[in-house]
Amino acid sequence: MILDIYKDSLEYSAQDWKTLVILGLMAVLSIFLLPGFLISGYNYRVIGTAVHGIINGKDPLPEFNDLVSMFVDGIKVVIVQIAYVLVPIIVFLIFVLIASNLSGILSVVTMIIGSVITFILIIICCLMVQMGLCHMAYNDGAFSKAFAVKELMKVIDDVGWVECIATYLGLIIITLVIAIVVTTLIGLIFSIFGFSGLLLGADTSGVFLLGTFINWLVSMFLVGPYLSIFNARSLGLLYTMQIE
Template sequence: MILDIYKDSLEYSAKDWKTLVILGIICFFSFLLLPVFLITGYNYRVINNAVHGVINGRDPLPDFEDLISMFIDGVKVVIVQILYLLVPIIIFFIFALIAGQVSNVAGLAIMIIGCILTFVAFVVVELMIQIGLCHMAYNDGAFSKAFAISEIKEAIDEIGWFECIATLLGLIVITWVIFTVVSMVIGIIFTVFGVSTAVLGIDPSAIFLFGVMLNSLVAMFLVGPYLSIFNSRSIGLLYTMQI
């Protein structure tokens, strides 16, 4: 089932390359901060389509319409993420504060325990964030549903904690592999061109520079948006396993 989710999401994310470019343009202006909420809002729409769809269905990519609504959804998503992430952050600082009040050896032991608990809390919280956003989308965008802990836990129990964590880990691996492979392919192509021109006695620095620029543009305008849709679609479909 998890492989079916990945297959569906990989195909779904490549349905419309114009959408990827539009997302890339929005991402380019993300240093202004406000476009970040449009990106998260669009990914939320992808999740919304997924939780109301089926694996290997014919769901279309969301349209770029009603940008105000998309922006508001993006703000809600960011708030959900921040509030959940406060949990592992607070845990870490509590242990850091305690460790600072005792001897070096005891302090080190407390910090090690604190880091382990922080990591565990982060994994659980990240899972709660993802399924919580799906639960919010499934319930017509009701913000409170993103924090309905008992309902979210029940959904995770139905899907299976192992399946959920394995899916998230798989998404991390696939994302890393795609980014790495694309970067390596572009890098190898321009390295070959650069070496060839160097052999001919031509300065290859311009070719290498162009290769770096092209790599960055491809990552921003194609690969990055593609993977953000892929991840959002995968999480949404994962949620449907318990419906």
Template sequence: MILDIYKDSLEYSAKDWKTLVILGVICLFSFLLLPAFLITGYNYRVINTAVHGIINGRDPLPDFEDLIEMFVDGVKVVIVQIAYMLVPIIVFLLFAIVAGQLTGILSSALMIIGCLITFALFVVACLMEQMGLCHMAYNEGAFSKAFAVKEIKEVIDEIGWFNCIATYLGLIIITLVIALVVTAIVYGIFTVFGISGAVLGVDPSGIFILGALINSAVTMFIVGPYLSIFNSRSIGLLYTMQI
């Protein structure tokens, strides 16, 4: 089932390359902050489509209609993400403050324990946050459903904590592999050009700079948006495993 989710999401994310470029352009201006909410809002639409669809279905990519609604959804997503991350952050700070009042081995031991507890809470918070967004989308965007902890825990229990964690680990691995492979291919091509130019007596520095610029463009306008949609689609489909 998990492999089916990956297969579906990889194919789904490549349905419309124009959409990837549009997301890349929005990402280009995300330093202005407001466009960043449009990106998270679009990812939420991908999740919404997934939780109301099926694996290997014919779901289309969301459109860019009603940008105000997409912006509002993006703000809601960021609020949910921050809220869930506050718990492990606060716990870590408490351990750090207490450990700072101690010295020697006791201080180090307390920080190690604090880091382990924080990591465990971080994993749980991530699962709750992602499933919370899916739960919100499944319930017609009801913001309170993102924080219905008991209901969300029941969803994760139904899917299986192992399945959830395994899926997320797989997403991390696939994301890193795709990003690294694309980067390696682009740099590999321009490295060959650079070496060839050097052999012919041409300064290769310009070729390497061009390669870096093209790699940045490919990452921003193609790879980044593709992986963003891929992850959002996978999360949404994972939620459907309990329905």
């Protein structure tokens, strides 16, 4: 089932290169902050399509339109992410504060316990963020559903903790592999041209600069957006496993 999710999402994300370019442009403009919310909003739409669809359901990519609604959704997504991320941070800081008032072995033990608990909370909160966004999308954007802890825990229980964690880790690995392979291949191609030119006595500094620019261009406008859609689609489909 997990492999089916990956296969569907990899194919789904490659449907329309124009959408990838638009998302890439938004990523570049995110230095002004506001376009970043549009990216989050669009990925939320991808999740919404997934949670109301099925694996290999041939769903189309969402339209990049109604920017005000997309922007509002993006804000909601960021708020949900920040809220859950704060939980392990606050817990860790509490342990740091306690440890700072202790000495010797007690301080060390306290920090070890705090680190273990924080690590566990990070895993739980990562799952809660993703399932929270899916649950919100499934319930027509009801913001409170992203924080319905009991409902979210039931969703994760129904899908399976092992399946959720395995899928999440798989997404991280696939994302890193695709990003590394693409950038390495482009870098290798231009390096071969560059060093070949050097052997012939030519000035190839421009070749290396061009390679760096092409790598950035491909990563920003194709690979990055593709992987963000891939992740959003995969997590949305993972959510549907508890509905079936």
